[in-house]
Amino acid sequence: MPTSKEDLKHLTLLGSKVKSTDKIEVFPNHAPGKMEVTIHCNEFTCRCPMTGQPDFATIDITYTPGKWLAESKSVKLFLERYREEGVFHEHFAVELGEAFVSFVKPIQLEVVVHFNVRGGIAVDAAYHYEKNSSAQG
Numbered sequence: 001m002p003t004s005k006e007d008l009k010h011l012t013l014l015g016s017k018v019k020s021t022d023k024i025e026v027f028p029n030h031a032p033g034k035m036e037v038t039i040h041c042n043e044f045t046c047r048c049p050m051t052g053q054p055d056f057a058t059i060d061i062t063y064t065p066g067k068w069l070a071e072s073k074s075v076k077l078f079l080e081r082y083r084e085e086g087v088f089h090e091h092f093a094v095e096l097g098e099a100f101v102s103f104v105k106p107i108q109l110e111v112v113v114h115f116n117v118r119g120g121i122a123v124d125a126a127y128h129y130e131k132n133s134s135a136q137g
């Protein structure tokens with residue numbers, strides 16, 4: 001089924017010049033539960049909350065969509081808001097995962113954040129979510 005005008009009616013960020021946002025926009029999924037989607041971000045930047053030094057990471061967001069799909073530009077703009085934000089790596093993985101669940105309402109989700117080596121140490125942090133089968137109604 002092709003994308004219809006109805007699928008686009010709630011999207012406000014696509015085609016705009018907004019630099020960052022605190023929301024992830026969604027559009028209707030024509031095949032709930034029948035696919036897996038992975039969003040890759042290879043150029044994520046935030047700051048160390050203690051020193052203010054930049055931290056760089058790659059992010060993989062893999063989810064099984066229910067009724068909604070994440071609009072990719074809004075995901076990019078959501079991640080941009082962290083560019084100057086001080087956040088520990090582990091806190092960021094949970095915050096991103098919970099925001100994604102809140103906006104997109106997936107059936108299943110895994111967020112894996114691979115932070116680059118700094119001071120000889122690299123940190124990977126992962127967030128996992130699976131919709132409770134009794135809550136799917």
